[in-house]
Amino acid sequence: MAGKVVTITSGKGGVGKTTTTANLGTALAVQGLKVAVVDADIGLRNLDVVLGLENRIVYDLVDVVEGRARLRQALIKDKRYPELCLLPAAQTRDKHAVNADQMAELCRQLAQDFDFVLIDSPAGIEQGFRNAIAGANQVLIVTNPEVSAVRDADRIIGLVEAAELGAPRLIVNRVKPTMIKQGNMMSVQDVLDILAIGLIGVVPEDELVTISTNRGEAVVFDNYSRAGLAFHNIARRLLGQNVPFLPLEEPAKLSWFARLFGLGESKR
Amino acid sequence: MGLLSGLFSKRETPKPVTSSGVAKERLQLALVYDRVKISPEVLETIKEEIVEVISKHFDIDRQGMEITLGERNDRLEVNIPVRRSKVYNQNS
Ligand SMILES: Nc1ncnc2c1ncn2[C@@H]1O[C@H](COP(=O)(O)OP(=O)(O)OP(=O)(O)O)[C@@H](O)[C@H]1O
Ligand SMILES: [Mg+2]
Numbered sequence: 001m002a003g004k005v006v007t008i009t010s011g012k013g014g015v016g017k018t019t020t021t022a023n024l025g026t027a028l029a030v031q032g033l034k035v036a037v038v039d040a041d042i043g044l045r046n047l048d049v050v051l052g053l054e055n056r057i058v059y060d061l062v063d064v065v066e067g068r069a070r071l072r073q074a075l076i077k078d079k080r081y082p083e084l085c086l087l088p089a090a091q092t093r094d095k096h097a098v099n100a101d102q103m104a105e106l107c108r109q110l111a112q113d114f115d116f117v118l119i120d121s122p123a124g125i126e127q128g129f130r131n132a133i134a135g136a137n138q139v140l141i142v143t144n145p146e147v148s149a150v151r152d153a154d155r156i157i158g159l160v161e162a163a164e165l166g167a168p169r170l171i172v173n174r175v176k177p178t179m180i181k182q183g184n185m186m187s188v189q190d191v192l193d194i195l196a197i198g199l200i201g202v203v204p205e206d207e208l209v210t211i212s213t214n215r216g217e218a219v220v221f222d223n224y225s226r227a228g229l230a231f232h233n234i235a236r237r238l239l240g241q242n243v244p245f246l247p248l249e250e251p252a253k254l255s256w257f258a259r260l261f262g263l264g265e266s267k268r
Numbered sequence: 269m270g271l272l273s274g275l276f277s278k279r280e281t282p283k284p285v286t287s288s289g290v291a292k293e294r295l296q297l298a299l300v301y302d303r304v305k306i307s308p309e310v311l312e313t314i315k316e317e318i319v320e321v322i323s324k325h326f327d328i329d330r331q332g333m334e335i336t337l338g339e340r341n342d343r344l345e346v347n348i349p350v351r352r353s354k355v356y357n358q359n360s
Contacts, residue, residue: 147291147298154299183286190292194299 011152052216107135
């Protein structure tokens with residue numbers, strides 16, 4: 001049976017697409033699935049450094065599409081989970097090096113060998129975005145609780161619905177519970193009121209994301225990271241499990257929940 | 269609450285005090301334009317024209333009038349409270 005192609009996109013840049021792709025991919029691999037993560041941000045390669053695999057790149061996505069390398073040669077195995085593979089973007093080309101049909105074909109091939117194919121989309125609504133959703137079975141939209149990110153997410157939702165890729169689901173990233181309480185950040189419910197799509201994850205702002213990324217490690221390996229736990233939960237929801245949304249602002253309860261679901265935290 | 273109602277009931281609803289409330293209200297207004305591609309000015313004109321036509325036949329409650337964008341953004345819904353029916357007489 002063919003695997004599932006899931007594209008992570010956002011409209012606005014810098015909201016956390018690459019962080020989400022890397023951590024969701026890793027969390028799915030931890031669950032025992034075969035996962036390919038694809039960097040579709042051609043010219044602005046990033047997923048490799050977030051996963052700490054930048055020194056192993058030989059061939060890239062454009063090499064595969066243009067026939068200079070076979071798919072298997074270009075895939076890079078993760079350091080800890082060999083069932084997790086990265087297909088890196090080309091760094092010296094641009095988004096026009098690949099078209100939507102080629103991307104769709106690439107996704108189809110990857111889906112034959114992997115349970116999940118996660119596509120890290122570039123920002124924007126142009127060719128790069130079009131390519132990134134070309135082979136998708138499902139689209140996840142990442143946003144932050146701020147005006148321009150939500151506005152761009154609304155735009156993307158319209159485009160995804162028009163492309164008949166099914167109902168996209170939302171990840172609200174970089175949520176700051178203290179600011180929400182003070183009335184200085186829109187709550188997840190505010191964002192949902194506006195966008196009116198299904199929620200798949202809420203990821204808190206977490207300094208451990210920066211620290212993990214500095215090291216080229218996924219934050220899902222950090223048992224103390226609330227963001228890491230949130231990514232584990234999104235992975236399980238992607239697998240169809242019914243995982244309750246964590247109460248973001250109550251750390252005491254978090255470890256109780258976390259233990260209940262066997263997701264680290266018990267070390268605290 | 270529909271997206272457009274914020275526009276037309278602006279005077280009655282109190283301004284949000286928190287910055288998150290302001291953000292939400294600004295977004296709701298910005299998205300009206302993004303989604304249906306008409307500006308607040310045009311919407312105001314539409315409202316006035318509807319009022320003009322309907323009020324020839326009915327005594328309507330202008331304050332209570334609401335135009336909203338349907339759930340799936342595919343229809344405009346107009347809600348006009350009527351005070352009492354008024355027989356239109358062209359000669360009066
Ligand atoms: N939950 C979080 N807490 C703290 N920092 C975060 C969080 N999510 C993302 N970041 C940081 O935000 C920055 C942007 O993240 P990322 O590169 O994943 O965004 P992107 O959407 O892929 O950007 P681009 O549009 O440029 O591709 C990074 O420095 C990342 O470490
Ligand atoms: Mg990125």
